[in-house]
Amino acid sequence: MTIVDPMKPAVGSWTEHYPELGTGLVSYEDCTSPEFHELEREAVFKRAWLMVGRVEQLPRNGSYFTKELAVANTSVVIVRDLDGQVRAFHNICRHRGNKLVWNDFPREETSGTCRQFTCKYHGWRYGLDGACAFVQQESEFFGLDKADYGLVPVHSDVWEGFIFIHFAPRPSQTLTDFLGPMVRSVEGYPFHQHTERYGYRVEVRSNWKLFFDAFQEYYHTSILHANQAPALASKMRDAGFTGAYYELDGPHRLGATGGSRRDRTVSLDVLKPMERLTRSGLIGPWDGPDFSDTATGLNRAGFEKWTVSAFHLFPNTTILFRGAGWYLTYSYWPTSHNSHIFEGNLYFTPSRTARERVAHEMTRATHKEYGLQDCNTLEATQTMLESGVLSSFPLNDHEVLCRHLHKVVADWVEEYQHQRENG
Amino acid sequence: MGGALLPAEFTDLEPYAEKWCLPNEPARYAARLNSTMDELQAFYDAMFPRADAALDYCDQFPLTDMPEDALHLLQLMYALIIVSFAVEAFRQPRIPDTGAAELHFTIEPFP
Numbered sequence: 001m002t003i004v005d006p007m008k009p010a011v012g013s014w015t016e017h018y019p020e021l022g023t024g025l026v027s028y029e030d031c032t033s034p035e036f037h038e039l040e041r042e043a044v045f046k047r048a049w050l051m052v053g054r055v056e057q058l059p060r061n062g063s064y065f066t067k068e069l070a071v072a073n074t075s076v077v078i079v080r081d082l083d084g085q086v087r088a089f090h091n092i093c094r095h096r097g098n099k100l101v102w103n104d105f106p107r108e109e110t111s112g113t114c115r116q117f118t119c120k121y122h123g124w125r126y127g128l129d130g131a132c133a134f135v136q137q138e139s140e141f142f143g144l145d146k147a148d149y150g151l152v153p154v155h156s157d158v159w160e161g162f163i164f165i166h167f168a169p170r171p172s173q174t175l176t177d178f179l180g181p182m183v184r185s186v187e188g189y190p191f192h193q194h195t196e197r198y199g200y201r202v203e204v205r206s207n208w209k210l211f212f213d214a215f216q217e218y219y220h221t222s223i224l225h226a227n228q229a230p231a232l233a234s235k236m237r238d239a240g241f242t243g244a245y246y247e248l249d250g251p252h253r254l255g256a257t258g259g260s261r262r263d264r265t266v267s268l269d270v271l272k273p274m275e276r277l278t279r280s281g282l283i284g285p286w287d288g289p290d291f292s293d294t295a296t297g298l299n300r301a302g303f304e305k306w307t308v309s310a311f312h313l314f315p316n317t318t319i320l321f322r323g324a325g326w327y328l329t330y331s332y333w334p335t336s337h338n339s340h341i342f343e344g345n346l347y348f349t350p351s352r353t354a355r356e357r358v359a360h361e362m363t364r365a366t367h368k369e370y371g372l373q374d375c376n377t378l379e380a381t382q383t384m385l386e387s388g389v390l391s392s393f394p395l396n397d398h399e400v401l402c403r404h405l406h407k408v409v410a411d412w413v414e415e416y417q418h419q420r421e422n423g
Numbered sequence: 424m425g426g427a428l429l430p431a432e433f434t435d436l437e438p439y440a441e442k443w444c445l446p447n448e449p450a451r452y453a454a455r456l457n458s459t460m461d462e463l464q465a466f467y468d469a470m471f472p473r474a475d476a477a478l479d480y481c482d483q484f485p486l487t488d489m490p491e492d493a494l495h496l497l498q499l500m501y502a503l504i505i506v507s508f509a510v511e512a513f514r515q516p517r518i519p520d521t522g523a524a525e526l527h528f529t530i531e532p533f534p
Contacts, residue, residue, distance in 0.1 A: 199530030205523075227519055228512055274507035277474055345530070354481035354489075357534070358500050364448075365504045368526055369512075375524035 007245050007301060014246045014400045021403050025392035030406055031207035032386050036413070037337035043416030044315045044409055045071045046167040048251075049178045051317040051331065052078060054345075055161045056195055057111065058086060062128060065111035066091055066101050070335040072167050076154055077101045081128035082115070088156035088165045089130055093119040094149040100126070117151075126151050159184075161191045162319075182249030183311055185297025186319070194326060194347035198364045201343045206378035208316060208332035208340035209405060210385075214374045215310065215318055215330060216255060216401035224377060225370055231270040245301035246400050251314030251408045253401045258303035278362040282370060283307060284322045285359035289349055292324040312401065314408060325349075326360075328367075338382055344371065429499075430480060430492045436473060436499060439466050443502035444495040449527040451505045456516050460509070467510045470503045486534065494534055 009017035016023065030036050052067050057078075064079035075091035077100065093100045098121040103110040116133060117126045125134035130151035135144065155166040157175040164175050176184065204211060214220065226233035245256040275281040292298060292306070298321055299306040310320040318330040326348045333341040346364055351357035385391075395403050428440040443466060445451045455463065470477075477496050484493055509516050 196532050197530055198528050198532070200526055200528045202524075202526050228508075230512075272507070272511045273471065274504060274511060277471070278504065344526075351486055351532075354486055354497055354500075355478050357486060357497070357532075358478060358504070361501050362504050364528065364531075365508070368448075368452075368528070369508050369518055371526050372518050372521040372524045375526060376521045379523055 013397045015397050015403065018248055018400070018404070021400065021407060026395050026403055026406055027392045028385050028406075029391050030409060031209055031382070032337065032388070034337045037207075037334065039413045039416065040409060041071050041073075041334070043413040045334070047172070047412065047416070048315050049157070049164040049166050049171070049173075049175050050315070051162050051164050051313065051329075052076070052088075053163045054191075054347075055080075055086065055158060055163060056192070056197070058163075060113060062113045062115055063111075064101065064114065064117075064128075066109050068107060068109055069333065070341075071333060075099060075102075076165060077117070078156065078163060078165070079128050083129075085129075086156060086158050086163055087128070087130065088154040088163075089151040090154060092152065093121065093124055094132060094151065095119065095122055095124045095135075098122075100151070124149075160187055160189070179313070180249045180252060182247060182254060182297070182300070183252050183313060185300065186295045186311065186321075187297075188295040189298065189321075189324075189327070190291055190294055191327070191347070193349050196348040196350045196360065197345055198360075199343070199345040200368075201341060202375070203335065203339060204342045204375055204378055205339050206382035207338055207385075208334045209409065210378050210381055211330075211332050211340065211342055211374070212312070212316070212318075212405055213399075213402040214378065215320075216253065216312060216405065217399045218255075218257065219396065219398050224373055228366075228369060228373075229270065229272060235270060244303070247300060248401075248404055251412075253312040253314075253404055254300060254309060255312070255401050256299070256301045256303070256309045257307050258301070258305055274362065278359050280359035280362035280366075282322075282363065282366045284326050284363050285348075285356070288356065288359070289325045290323070294324075298324055312405070314405075326363075338386065342375070428492065428495045430496060432480065433473065433477065433496060436469060436496075439469060439499065440495060442466075443506075444498045445502065446498070447528075448501075448505075448531060449529075451502050452527070454502070455505050455509060458506075458516055460515065463506050463509050463516060467503065467506050470499060471507075474500060474503060489534060497534055 008014065011017050015021055053065060057065050058080040061080055061082050061084055064077055067076045069076060076088050077091045078088045081087055091100050098119055099106055100117050100119055123136040127133045130153055132146040132149040135146055155171055157164050159175055159179060222233045244258050247254040279286045298309055308322050310318055312318050316332045319327060321327045328344065328346045331343040335341060346367060348360050351360055427437060428444055429437055442454060445454060477500055481493050481497050513519060
C-alpha cells in the first residue's frame, strides 16, 4: 500500500532534503571502538553544553546536587548560592584533592542544602560562590593565601530552567547560541509548573548513541513493542506508521508525529481496559492541562492534531512533549565505549486529586514497560556490533535523525582532530 | 476490625492489601515479578471492578492529606496499574524479552 505522507519535503525524502547526510550505509564502528570513544569524550563532551538538571532540584539558596560524569572523568557540584545564582564547580578540595561533596559512598551522587561546603578530610571550607573561607591551622602552611584557593569553576548557564554546564576553559558559543532557533522555539512553555517528577537512572550495557537512536525513530514501535498493545500495533503496521515530521538545526534534531491524545473515541477498540479506566497511557493523561499555546515551537510541523515533539539536543539530551500537558527528558551519559547511564525524568503539573495522580501513574508505568523493552534490545545490538561481523548498515528515511546524530558526532571529532593537528 | 488496612467499605479487598499496599514503584514491580499469573489475575479480577469506587473514595480527601486507610487504597490502585500489563498484555509477569534490563524509579512523588 502507498503511504500518504503529505509532509515530506518537495525533494521526496527527509534524508535528501539534507544533502550533507547522504543516503549511503552508516558505519556503527563509532559505537564499538574504545579509541573513538576517547576522541568523542574530548571532541564532544568537553566542547558542548551539557544539560545536567533542572532548577527545581535547587529549590532554595544553598541547595546543591552532584553529578558523577565519567565521560569527563570528574564529579561536578551544582549549587544555588546564597544570592540565588546557579553555579557549578569541580567537586574537588583544593587542599589535597579529596572529593568535596559526597555522602556515605564516594562514587554516588548526592544532594542537600548547606551554607558552606566543608571537606570531610581536613575541614577546609568553601563559600557557595566557590571562595575558600577557612583553612584548618592556616598558620602551619607556607605563604598560603586563601584567595588563591577557591573551588575550580565549571561554566554553567540556565535556559528555561534547564541547567547546562560546559567543560571548555572558554566555551566557543553562549548557551543560547548553541541551542539555536529550533530548540529555542519552545521558550515560554511553563516547565517550572511541572514539579511532579518521576525519575530513574540505570546503567545500560550499550554505547550511548544506540539508546539515543532508539528514541529517534518510530520504525521500531509497532514491532518491538507489539505485545504492549497488539490491536494497536497491528493497525500501526498496516498503516506503515512512521514519524511524520523531521527537522535539523545545526547539531540538534526534532522528530514529531500527529494524532491527538484528546481524541481517543475513534480508537477505543484498540485501548486496554486499564487505559480506559485511568484515561491515560503512554502518550499521557487524556485530560489535564493543555499548554499548546505557550510556545510556538511545540507544533513546528503545524499538525492539525499534534501528539509528540521530541527535541534532541546535541550531544546527549532529549526534551520530549507528548501532547502539551507534560514533558519528559532523557539523558545518556557514557561510562565507556559500550556502557552508559540512562536517565529519564517525567514531569507533570502537580496532581490535585487521586484520579489525576492515578492518570500520571498509568503514564509512568506504561513508560517503564516500553523502556525495559528498549533497554534490553540495546544490549543485544551492542554485543553483535562488537562481533565485527558487520560494520555498516542501511538506514531508511525514517531513521534520518539517527543518521544525523552519528554524522554530527563524526564531524565534531574530525574538527577536533584537525584543530589538534594544526595547533 | 483490628488490623484492617483498608476503609470499611473495601473489606472485600482486604485479602490483597498486605501484599499490594506497597510504598514505591520498585517494590510494586518486584511484587509483580514474584507472583504467579494466577495470583496476578485474582488481584486484577477483584480490584478492577472496584477501581472507580476506590478513586471516588480517595477523592473525598485532599491528595496530600489522606487518612492512612485511603492511602492504602490508592496504593492498591497503583498496584492494579502495574499488574494490569501482565494480565492485559503479556500473560506473564515479566515483559517478554526483558531479562537483562532493570529500570527502577527512584524519584517519585508522595503519595
